[in-house]
Amino acid sequence: MLSRPGNKSIKTENLMSVHKDKFEQVLKTVVPTAIVVTGPDGIERADFNYNGVLMTLVLVGDYLVNIATMGYLPKANLAPLYRALLVENHVFLGAWFCISDPLNAVRITNNCAMAELNTARLTNMLAFLAGVWYQKGMQITTGFQLTATPPV
16 A cells, blocks of 8 residues: 555555556557557556557556667677667667667667656657657667567
8 A cells, every 4th residue: 555645545556547547548649549458467558659660658657668679689799789878878868778688679768757647748758769769779770780579
């Protein structure tokens, strides 16, 4: 349970339900074709195409995380890629280049607090990440020959 001023408590499940409803409502307004699914881990997510960029939105606690996967790590020559990702993280404010386990996916992410989520905020969040994808993500993907599928 979460406590709030006045010693009143709310159940975490109710808070997540409110976040899920808000997430679905705002997403349907911005991307009408997107479908929100609940994974086996109970996490809400939606995969969709936004301006030609494949994106995933994930509801994690009080935050909505936006992810664009650029590709998967090559098997060799990783140091130059890591350096390029660090340099880009220094340049872009509001988007982060990262590598996620267990598939070693190279991704660009941004997020916002659910309390701040509305149609304009989500539209800006998606458009910004798509812009970063076209400005730098494609360059990194081709320059470092990231694969489209996870390595076997």
